[in-house]
Amino acid sequence: MPQLSNDHKLEIEKVLTRSPLIPVITIDRLADAVPLCTALYEGGLGVLEITLRTEFGVAAIREVREALPDALVGAGSVTSIAQYREVELAGAQFVITPGVTEAVLEFGVTSEAPLLPGISTASELMMGHIHGYRHFKFFPAEVSGGVAALKALAGPFPDVQFCPTGGIQQHTAVDYLTLRNVAAVGGSWLTPSEKVAAKDWAAITEIARASLLDARQQG
Numbered sequence: 046m047p048q049l050s051n052d053h054k055l056e057i058e059k060v061l062t063r064s065p066l067i068p069v070i071t072i073d074r075l076a077d078a079v080p081l082c083t084a085l086y087e088g089g090l091g092v093l094e095i096t097l098r099t100e101f102g103v104a105a106i107r108e109v110r111e112a113l114p115d116a117l118v119g120a121g122s123v124t125s126i127a128q129y130r131e132v133e134l135a136g137a138q139f140v141i142t143p144g145v146t147e148a149v150l151e152f153g154v155t156s157e158a159p160l161l162p163g164i165s166t167a168s169e170l171m172m173g174h175i176h177g178y179r180h181f182k183f184f185p186a187e188v189s190g191g192v193a194a195l196k197a198l199a200g201p202f203p204d205v206q207f208c209p210t211g212g213i214q215q216h217t218a219v220d221y222l223t224l225r226n227v228a229a230v231g232g233s234w235l236t237p238s239e240k241v242a243a244k245d246w247a248a249i250t251e252i253a254r255a256s257l258l259d260a261r262q263q264g
């Protein structure tokens with residue numbers, strides 16, 4: 046069975062330790078990609094997950110990589126190997142999937158960009174664990190048991206670190222960050238759609254800053 050290399054483990058660890066908060070970004074207008082990501086970056090968020098939930102995801106990754114060379118820019122909501130290849134070509138520095146398939150797990154072992162596979166059960170985690178994965182997205186976090194579920198998973202999987210996402214807010218992020226098996230927390234609360242629609246980039250920077258402050262005080 047193909048195994049994840051130590052280099053891949055270190056790379057994904059680097060993503061999850063650079064920032065305790067990872068914005069989950071959905072681009073509805075391509076022109077928003079660079080100013081939105083710049084606003085988040087200026088608010089202190091150095092890791093940016095741009096999802097493929099709209100047709101602009103891949104182009105946004107390409108543009109943001111060029112505009113913010115010091116940020117870590119990755120792709121989210123990747124569900125197929127074709128998409129994985131496409132985002133790698135666009136320059137994605139990491140790839141996040143909402144769930145796991147055997148094919149994606151195997152592809153992630155040899156891919157250029159390291160994979161953070163999404164799981165919500167012990168069985169899915171075990172599918173990744175046997176390939177050597179030790180870092181997982183826990184999704185959808187809140188409806189899959191939230192903090193209590195992650196505490197329970199620490200028992201059988203003491204060597205695993207999580208990035209929970211799904212339903213987390215600024216005031217609940219801290220509850221996750223206090224867990225020893227949570228490396229970072231992701232969410233779309235950092236990019237409220239009404240602020241993006243209004244191009245209120247200053248407000249986005251402020252939300253990032255305030256959220257980071259909360260996360261660092263408690264985490």
Ligand code: 3PG
Pocket residue numbers: 069121122143184210211212213231232233234
């Ligand atoms: C994700 O893909 O990580 C989640 O959809 C983010 O969840 P949220 O929108 O509830 O923050």
